[in-house]
Amino acid sequence: MTLAAGIVARADFSYSSTRKAASGAAEQTIKHYIKGQKMKDDHGDTATVIDFDAQTITSINQSQKTYSVKKFSDLGDAHAPSDVDIKVDVKKTGEVKTIAGFKANEVVFTMDVDNPQSQKAGRKILVEMDLWISKDVPGSSEMRAFYEKNGSRFPWSALMGSGNPGMQKAMVALQRQIASLDGVPVMQVIKVKAGGSSAEAAVMQQRMAQARERLEDMIKQGGPQADAAKQALARMGSASPGSGNLFETTMEFEGFSTAAIPDAVFAVPAGYQKADK
Numbered sequence: 001m002t003l004a005a006g007i008v009a010r011a012d013f014s015y016s017s018t019r020k021a022a023s024g025a026a027e028q029t030i031k032h033y034i035k036g037q038k039m040k041d042d043h044g045d046t047a048t049v050i051d052f053d054a055q056t057i058t059s060i061n062q063s064q065k066t067y068s069v070k071k072f073s074d075l076g077d078a079h080a081p082s083d084v085d086i087k088v089d090v091k092k093t094g095e096v097k098t099i100a101g102f103k104a105n106e107v108v109f110t111m112d113v114d115n116p117q118s119q120k121a122g123r124k125i126l127v128e129m130d131l132w133i134s135k136d137v138p139g140s141s142e143m144r145a146f147y148e149k150n151g152s153r154f155p156w157s158a159l160m161g162s163g164n165p166g167m168q169k170a171m172v173a174l175q176r177q178i179a180s181l182d183g184v185p186v187m188q189v190i191k192v193k194a195g196g197s198s199a200e201a202a203v204m205q206q207r208m209a210q211a212r213e214r215l216e217d218m219i220k221q222g223g224p225q226a227d228a229a230k231q232a233l234a235r236m237g238s239a240s241p242g243s244g245n246l247f248e249t250t251m252e253f254e255g256f257s258t259a260a261i262p263d264a265v266f267a268v269p270a271g272y273q274k275a276d277k
Contacts, residue, residue, distance in 0.1 A: 013139035013146070015184075018253040021248070034146050035261045049266050052150050060268060066275045067268045075155050085114040088177060097132070099186045100254050104132040109177060117265035126193040139258040140184040146181040154179070184256070191248045 013034040020027050031042040039054040049058040055072045088111045095106040109129040134140070147154075154176075178185065 011139070011142040011145075011164070012258060012261040013142045014255070014257050014261060015137075015139075015253055018252045018254075020250045020252070033261050033265055034143065035263075037150070038266045039146070040266050048153065051266075052153070055153075058153055058268065060272070061275070062269075065269070065272045068275045070155065072155055076119065083110075084238055087112045087114075090177060097133070099132050100252070102134040102136045102186055104134040104186050105183070107131045107133055107181065128191045128193070130189045131178065131181075132184055132187045133181050134186050135183040137184040137256045139256055144182065144260065151176070151179055164174050184253070185251075185270065186253050188251045189248070190251075 014032060016029055016031050018027055018029045028043070031040075032038040033042070039050045039052075041048045045061070045063045047060040047062060049060065050056075051058070055074065056069050057075065058069045060067045082149055088109060091108045091110075093106045093108055097104060097106075109127075109131065111127040111129075113125040224276065
């Protein structure tokens with residue numbers, strides 16, 4: 001059994017995910033790779049490589065040909081105590097359908113996010129996720145073994161990016177729940193809503209719109225901050241007009257493969273300069 005577990009842990013697994021905003025904004029496709037104790041997310045202009053043996057996360061700017069390396073110990077601790085109260089409800093609905101050629105089961109997550117500031121204002125954030133999971137995906141057992149082995153030390157906060165601390169912690173909690181499921185996601189729809197009165201929800205929607213405008217301005221200005229703003233805007237997504245959501249985004253997964261992945265995929269390309277930060 002130990003030998004079998006070791007073989008599974010070393011197996012290669014790759015796939016791609018495409019994020020689609022409800023408003024019809026530009027799609028973003030990310031390529032994901034897992035090999036041994038390394039994991040890579042390639043966004044196109046940027047990429048992130050996590051090495052669980054070395055306990056490092058390497059950020060690569062492929063448009064500027066630079067990179068930086070940080071130790072897990074230098075990153076924010078997603079396990080640290082917080083005044084953000086998160087309640088997650090997980091429900092397996094029993095619904096089954098075929099997505100991208102795979103038989104998938106529906107799991108619905110409902111999450112309440114509360115903190116002192118929202119309590120004073122009498123409102124909170126509500127997150128709903130409709131997730132479709134399949135055990136039939138090639139490499140699902142390899143992916144499961146990888147997350148089981150590394151789940152306790154996974155740098156979730158680094159992968160979720162910066163932004164609203166409450167929302168970041170909420171998304172970290174959600175990702176942990178997803179990683180514990182038996183199977184691989186083939187589709188997910190996330191909706192974030194504002195609790196409280198309709199007037200308060202309208203204010204929060206306005207603030208989200210202002211935040212999107214600021215990110216769009218940063219992208220237009222270019223420079224080092226443009227890539228980070230691009231990723232933040234893609235994560236934020238957008239809401240359908242009149243839906244009552246702060247934002248809504250759909251993620252589709254495909255291209256699952258257990259073919260061998262060259263070691264070079266996880267290496268910093270020759271000629272790239274190490275950034276100061």
